[in-house]
Every structure is written in C-alpha cells, then in structure tokens.
Amino acid sequence: MADLHTNFLGIHSPNPYWLASAPPTDKLVNVLRAFEAGWGGVVWKTLGSQVKNVSSRYSAVDYQGSRVMGFNNIELISDRPLDINLKEIRECVRLFPDRAMIVSLMADNDQASWTELIKKVEDTGAHGLELNFGCPHGMTERGMGAAVGQDPEIARLVVEWVMEAASIPVITKLTPNVHSVVPTGRAAVEAGSQALSLINTIQSVTGVDLDSFVPNPNVGGKSTFGGYCGPAVKPIALKMLTTIAQDPVTSRVPVSGIGGISTWKDAAEFMLLGATSVQVCTAAMKSGFRIIEDMCEGLSNWMDDKGFIRTTDFIGRSVPTLTHWEDLDINFHIVAQIDQNKCIHCGLCYIACEDGSHQSIRLDPGNPYNTYTIKEEECVGCNLCQIVCPVDSCITMVEQRKGPEYLNWKEWQRRGLPLNDH
C-alpha cells in the first residue's frame, strides 16, 4: 500500500492534500471538521488588514448541465478579528498536531506590519507561512495581493522583509494574472522564500445575467472582476506550474500546486508536473470535505498500480516530457482507427473532422445508421475524432511513422525537406 505521507520543507502531513486559503479554512469549526474528514493540512484563510465583505460574493460557470465548471469570488481576506483567528489556529494545532497548519498572510505594505503579523502567527505554533501575493480583487486597490505579485521587485522587497522576521518555512503564492509567473517566482526564491505555491485565482467575469444585464455576482445592481478557479482553470495552472518546475531558479524549491484540483487524478497530474503538495478549494466548497476519501484512496491505488511507494517517486516525473514545439518529432505520425464493433454511429467524429479538421472520415449512408471509416491517407492524426467520440476506446490512434529516425522542425528546415502540397 502506497505511502501518501508528505514532507514539505519539514512540514509533515499524512497526505499531500491541503485545503487552500479560503472560506473552508477560515475558522476552527470547519478546519476541525476537515481534519476529522482526513485532510492532510490547511492553509488558514489570509490574515492581515481588517476588511469588510459584500453580499453576494460568488458566481459560477455551468457547462451542459454540470454545475460549477468554473467558480468565481469577490470575497476578501479574513474579515474576522485577528486575535480570534490566532486563538483558533493555536487550538487546531493542539488538537491535530499531525496535520500541516500553514497560515496565509497579507499585511499592510510596510515592514513593521509584516514583522508584527509574522510574530503573532508564529506564536500559535503554526508550521508555515504562505504569502498571499495573488488575491486579484479588493486588496490590489490598496497595493496588496496581486499588486505585489504582479511586480517582481515589490515581491522581492516584501519577501525580504518576511524572511527577516520568519523562523518557520515561507511559501510565496503566485498570481496568474501576469504574462509569466516565473519573474515573480524567481524574485521570491532569490529573496529567500523556501517554497512557492500557484496559482491564485484568475481575474474574471463569469457571465452576464440576461434579464438584469448585470454581470455575476450581482451586488446591488453592480458587479466587479472576481477571481476565477475550479476545474476550468486546471489546464492553465498546470502550464504555469510547469514553467516554475522547468526554470533553473524556481525549480530549486518545492511547490504546492493549486488550481481546479477536484479528484485524485488532478492531484496526480499536478504532482507529475512538480507539485509536492496540492491545495484544494472549489471542489470542497461544492461537495464538502468528504471528497478527501476518494482523493486519498484513488491516489493510493494508482500509486500501487504504478509501483510507486511514496509520492516522491513520481513528483516531477513528467516535467522533462514537456518540450519546445520545434523539438517534437515530425516523423512521428498516428492515424485514427474506428472500432466498428464499438461504434454507435452517432456521426460526431465525422462532422467534427469534416467541419473542424481535415475531412478524413468517410460516410457511407445507412438507414438509420451510417457507417464511418477513416481515410487513412488523409488523416493527420490530430486526435479530434477520438476526443469527441462518446464511446470509450472506440477510436484509437495508431502509430504509423513517416520515417524511422527522430526528425524535428529545425532539422527538417536545415535539410530543405518539402512542405505540405495541399
């Protein structure tokens, strides 16, 4: 049986799943419930300046009958009094000493405020700090949150203040609302941050109400840009995570992966691309803490199947497989193959290929069921038919190399090989 135990900069947790800094981690009662449910750790909802929240606060994007493909919030950092938060953090650490307790921080923009806040938090017995350089709304107007994360030099300065004061590990949380997360990531690491976490939420407008004409969420007839998260942002988060895992400076530190993680599969993907721990929020907000059970069981079973004993056996394993386009092998060629015994004749592959790709599927009319076959000589191996096919493994992509040797675009050009003639 695989071991999910996670050691993140000496912060131990029984599994790699932490609840991200958000409403599920803003008070004793739900954090205790989370720990009882089995969560490995929490990042306590951001402490810092006193704030006041508005109503409503959340909105979501549904997709073809499924709720919450994407989720958006305009909630600020913790609006509870600091001393109550600190007292409750201390109590949680006392009751569950084996779980990771990280506290998210966003102090006012001066060294004294950061120093004072860090001292108070360290006093609770918390195991680590996460610097909120990512919150995209409300706080940025005051020069905090994403306003820090979007400027590497400001981030560097703040991290330096933090490192002077902190005696427990510091994780810097990066905002995705930049063209690249690497510059701020580097600045944080160079200033001494022992770890990074990403991504925070992405600025968004989730939709416009077609009756009131006001975007969501509606606060008395107005809305504001919110932070987008949930399953929809996972691919963006994975890309940003990879850039951190591949950069020579940022790859030196452990990363806590965040962004749309809802299942053990999502978690495994983040870890394969370099995350040591993962943070979850939207999925828990949608379905409750109980999702942790399958997240642990599924990951453990998969690790057993793959022969991994501990998570470090596969963390970062897929990072080297992401390369530059020009290094891809042009001689690698696949063509689609339709298993006629599995085909249900829905025609989705045909119309997708016909209208959206390379017109490589033949339609032989039938009543009522048409027969669809691949025109192998036309098929470019794009995967589209396989992607839209509703039947598992009905369409497979079969390798038919164009040549035996590895041949990339640079070499292709150097040799003056011909381009397509159609």
Added chain:
Amino acid sequence: MPISNNRLPQAIYQENFQDIHPPFETEDAALVAANRCLFCYDAPCTKRCPTGIDVPKFIQQITTDNLKGSARTIFLSNIMGGGCSRVCPVEKLCEGACVYNLMEEEAIPIARLQRYATDRAMREKWPLFIRKPSTGQKVAIVGAGPAGLSCAHVLSREGIDVTIYEREAKGGGLMTYGIAAYKVTPEFCEEEVEYILSVGGIEIRYQQELGRNISLRVLREQYDAVFLGFGVGQARSLDIPGEELAGVVDALSFIYTIRSKGFSEVAVGDHVAVIGLGMTAIDAATQAKRLGAAEVTLVYRRTEAEMPCTETELNIARLDGCRTVWLAAPAEIKGIDGKVSQLVCNLMELGVPGPDGRRSPRPTGETVTLEVDMVIKAAGQIPFEYLADEAGLEHSHGSIRVDGRDGATNWSGVFAGGDCVNGGKEVVDAVQAGKDAAAAILRYINTPL
C-alpha cells in the same frame, strides 16, 4: 354481471385513465435528460421519424433555454408534435433508433422532451408561425384529422385560404376519437386543434360529411385544389357466424364512446375478447380492462413475431392483466338469447411467407373456445370504398391510389393522404402525408396552365 357500465367508483376511473406517459415534473428533470443527448450528426432518431423532426436540434434548444426555438423546430416538421409526443410508438421510431440503445443504455426520452417543449408552447400560446399574406387561392380539405390539419397548416402558412370539412363535431380525427384516453385527453386534443388553427387562414366546417352534405365535384369546382384526408371507417368485419349478436362491437366505436362520453357511461363485459393485435386492439383491450372488465383476452391469428403492435404496447396490455391467445382465428361467435356467450377460434400454424413477407397462418383443424360476453373487433379498418367509388377516384380495395409521395389522385387537383391512402398507419405518418400533399398542392396551384 352482463355487459354494463358504471362498474367502478369515479376515483378508480380517474386513476385507471391517468396519463400513462406523464410529463417532466420540473425543468431540471428535463434538462438532465436533454443534456444526455449526444447531438448526433445525421441523427438516426431524425431519420426514423416519419416527419423528420430535427431531434438533436430541438433537444439542444431545450438545454440552451431556447424553448420557443425548440417548439418551433418540432412544429415545423410536425404540427401535431404535441399529440405525437403522447401517441407515437417511439420505441420503434425515434427512441428505438437512439444510439444509446447501441451502448445498451437507456435511450434519450425524446417523446417526453418533445412534450416538454410543445406543452409549454401550447400553454403559453406562443405564435411560432406567421402566416404570409393571403394569395387569394383556396383549398378545400376533407377531414380535420392529422393529415388534413397538417396539410392545412402548411398551406395557410403560405397564404392559402383553407376550408376544412369535418364529419364530426370536433377536429383531430383519430387523435381525438380513436386513441386510448390514457395517452391523450379530449381536452388536449381540442387545445391542439385550436393551437394549429391559431396561425389563421383555416376554417373548419364541422358536421359536414363527404357524400352527404358535400360532394367532391362541387368542392373541386369551388376551390383551387382539394385534399382528402378522411381516414378509414369501421373495423373490418370478421365474416363469421354470430357477428350480429349483441355484445359484438367495433373497436373504433368502442374507443369513440370512451372518448366522447364519461368513463362510467361506457358499457363493457365481464369477459371480453379483442380480435387483432394492432395498436387499436391494444387500446381497446387495455381500456376494457380499465373500465372494469374482469378478464380481457387478445386473440391473434399469428405469433408475437408478426404482431403489428410494438412490444412496449403489448406490455401495457400485459401489465393491465390482459391475456393473449396466439395462433387463434375467430371461427364463430355463439350466443344465448341473442347475446354473445362464446367465441370459437380455429387454432392456426404459420405457413409460407405471404406477399408482405409475414408468414401466413393456416388452420390446424383444432379449435379453442373462449367463454366471453363481449367481442371487440380490431382486426384492421375498412376504407371508405364507396366514397372513392362515388367520386370516381382510383383505389385499391378502397384505399385511394396516389402518385408517389405527392398524394396526387387520378383526378387533377385532387390530392389525398393519411389513412384513406395507406389503410391505417400512425398519426405521425398522416402528418407527413399532409405535408407532402401540401407541397404538391402548392406546386399544382402555382403552376400556370
């Protein structure tokens, strides 16, 4: 108890005749079902629909909150899409072709979704079609059933002024008078006719019967073209001794009585035999049971493999407790004091396939006798042969002969479609025949001589 009415308490009648295919209770339920649809290309469901409703499109329109568009998609192909969602044998049409069947998964509930969209349109009286300005051309239609109404709607949309002559006091034809009450209510049928007429340009003259109040010759003179959609008549006679006994009734008359009177007024026997195994036979048998008959037996001269009704329909009868006797052909009805007491049947075996590909039954020499007090004849219906003869229309055993799908008869400017041509098929077939004929009529009246 002999044949009698008022067998059950009112509450039981209501329960027995409640909607067999209830609608979605909530919008969310409809959305769950609609979102399962794969949106097939060149969809098998559409190809199996005689009226060619664009099923994936109307279901997708439900999912995008475009219910008006959804209803219009349905009505554009089938103006009786509301009624058809209740009465179509979808298990052999759209739903039977749904690709989910090939995954051994439940088919999309297409009929129920169709009902969801069309019910809303009818309830809200959405004006989904705008009639073109009148062209001044006039077309007469005989019969306000599915074929006639469908033909009328297409013509009226194109600006043709349509007059429908209807024998009964209500429109809808067999939809109103010939289908089990637990599938469509009389109220729904009236609403459906009203909704069709709401496009304007269609006048129905009720209680006008061809050959009695009106003649085809006069219609042909007064109108630019005529469409005949007068359906078929009573059940085919059994041609056996005892058919004149009290207690032998025709299935359509039996259903007509149920549809036009209160349930408690309809008389039914204790032991009822229903001859035949088409949809009408099922509707008669199940309703006899639901009216309080103690025992109902469906008598069919072939086997389950040849039966015209679908398995789903037969299962309704079976769940109602109806029995089936296979390979039995009525030979004689015996009576006491002029009333039915027994049905004697020849036991049959299947011989070689006939012209229709189905194996023909032939007597084995053995018989079986059923103790019954009522016999309902539902072995097909007889076309109005005399109407065709009187009008000088070519016909085949009473079914009017037409030129392909156009519905053109041998009389120029006279078109026909629906049961009076095909001998009795589904409502949805009649709707399509009305559409086809309307297209042919438009070509005909717009072609200069």
